[in-house]
Amino acid sequence: MNALVEAASAVLADWRLLGAVLATAIAGVMRGYSGFGTAVILAPVYSLLWGPRAGVPVMLLMELLVSVQLLPGAIKDADKRVVLPLGGAAALATPFGAWILLTADDDLLRRFIGGFVLVFGLLLMSGWRYRGSRPLPLNILVGTLAGLLKGSTGMSGPPVILYLLAGLEEAKRHRANLILFFATIAIVSVIPPALGGLIDLPVLLRLAVLLPVMALSVPVGVRLFRVVPDRLYRPFAMGVLLAAGGLALFG
Structure with a gap:
């Protein structure tokens, strides 16, 4: 019991938790609005605050719980023919990527995460998208790449987002596909x-603090999706991505 109290006191007294709370609130709003944003914001920020091996597991657990929260409202609108092969390939590849998380140098991995998010944000700002068709072999290839990234950095989104946003579907379908x-x-x-062994007591304590922040922020983003035009949301979202990637890369 004393060990639990001491660990909780150490987590709550750490100033870095305040930065994590702010980043989590922003990521939750982005996730509720667009269907993505949790990993690409929180992976670089948490890695900067606590290191990848301590920060990425917090984000992965949060991603799991947020997905459960959003899935019922999105599953009927998603294009399952495309998304399920993507997700299946990613699920198979994720454990192989996790080997990198378990063995790579912490500082090097943090800088890779920051640089990757920075490049992803710049690509989104440029308007570049994949413009071809979505045959099954390509779905599996993109899903495999996403799974390797998920396991190693906590971020599966960037290749999938660029791939899925290529179509002419309405925003509601894009959002459902990503969810x-x-x-x-x-x-x-x-x-x-x-x-x-990366999900230890400090990870669970940080999750206990940050999860309510995420749970309250996601519905705010869902409501904003119904009233805020995409042209107003995108500059804010892109700015957040560039800031998060830059902090992890150069911090």
């Missing part, structure tokens, strides 16, 4: 860190 994809790999992604 379904993230849900299909959320459970698999937490297994390797758990087996590798």
